[in-house]
Amino acid sequence: HVKWLRRLKVTxxxxxxxxxxxxxxxxxxxxxxLMFTFPMxxxxxxTRPSPGxxxxxxxxxxxxxxxxxxxxxxxxxxxxxxxxxxxxxxxxSAPVLPRALTRFRTAWKWNGAPAxxxxxxxxxxxxxxxxxxxxxxxHGTNVSYHYNAIQAWQVEANGEVKNVYA
Numbered sequence: 001h002v003k004w005l006r007r008l009k010v011t012x013x014x015x016x017x018x019x020x021x022x023x024x025x026x027x028x029x030x031x032x033x034l035m036f037t038f039p040m041x042x043x044x045x046x047t048r049p050s051p052g053x054x055x056x057x058x059x060x061x062x063x064x065x066x067x068x069x070x071x072x073x074x075x076x077x078x079x080x081x082x083x084x085x086x087x088x089x090x091x092x093s094a095p096v097l098p099r100a101l102t103r104f105r106t107a108w109k110w111n112g113a114p115a116x117x118x119x120x121x122x123x124x125x126x127x128x129x130x131x132x133x134x135x136x137x138x139h140g141t142n143v144s145y146h147y148n149a150i151q152a153w154q155v156e157a158n159g160e161v162k163n164v165y166a
Contacts, residue, residue, distance in 0.1 A: 014035075014036040020036065021035070023145050024036050024037055024145070025037070026139055026142070026143055026145070026146055027139075027140065027142035027143075028139055028140055028142075029136075029137070029138070029139060029140030029141075030140075034139075037146055039070035039071055040068065040069070040070035040146060040148065041069070041070065041071075041127065041129070041130075041146065041148040042067075042068075042069040042070075042071070042074070042121050042122065042123040042127045042128065042129050042148065043067065043068060043069070043121060043129055043148035044065055044066065044067035044068075044074075044077050044104070044119040044120065044121035044129060044150075045065050045066060045067075045119065045151050046063055046064070046065040046079070046117055046118075046119050046151065046153060047064060047065045047066060048062065048063070048064050048065070049061065049063070049117070049153065049155065049161045050153055050161055051153065051161050051162055051163055052161070053161050054158075054159045054160050054161065055110060055155060055159035055161070056159060057112065057159065058110055058111050058112035059109070059110060060107060060108070060109050060110075061107075061108050061109075061110055062105055062106070062107060062108070063079055063081075063090075063105065063106050063107075063108045063117060063119075064103065064104065064105040064106075065077075065103075065104055065105075065119055066101045066102065066103055066104070067092075067101075067102045067104055067119070067121040068099070068100065068101050068102060068121075069098075069099065069121070069123035069124075069125075069127065070099055071099075071123055071125050071127060072098050072099070072123045072124040072125045073096050073097060073098045073099075073100075073102075073123060073124045074092065074096055074102040074121055074122075074123055074124075075122050075123055075124045076089055076092070076121070076122050077089070077090050077092060077102075077104040077119055077120070077121045077122075078090065078119065078120045078121075078122075079104075079106055079108075079117065079118070079119050079120075080116075080117070080118045080119075080120070081108055081110075081115050081116070081117055082115065082116065083115075083116035083118065083152065083166045084116075084118050084120075084131075084150070084152075084166070087120060088106070090104045090105060090106035090119075091104065091105055091106060092104050093105065098124075104119070110155065112157060113157060114154065114155065114156055114157050115154075115155045116152050116153070116154055116155070116164065116166045117152070117153045117155060118150050118151065118152050118153075118166070119150070119151070120150055129148060129149070129150055130148065130149050130150070131149060131150050132149040132150065132165055134149070135147070135148070135149040136149075151163075152164050152165065152166040154166070
């Protein structure tokens, strides 16, 4: 909020301020803290369909979302409709810029059966968005601000979309 800005102080190293220590510190599985982790890992999330949306029966739907990386540009996004058993590359909307949100979309023919939708991004450094199990194994369950694991949406037979760990 610029309206609250009174002064700027440039320092050569990170500062031990409330936001820098609370938002940019990740408690690891072994109880140690990883401090000043500013870059965000590669991540994607499906924004439609998502919880709060109910599909109106079998048919053709657009699956869309956003992807980003704090280390470079998004190189590709893949979507799975079977819980991650198979993946398909999807279209990225231009412009695709480093450290910027990138919109993705694809057509999906839903047959009315329960399905689990996931998206997985890869950036131009070769980093791939991790599964939840991989992220938890590396960082424990205390990661929140830098949580970049694959997000799963369960589509029920009645069209309701829910958050699930899959």
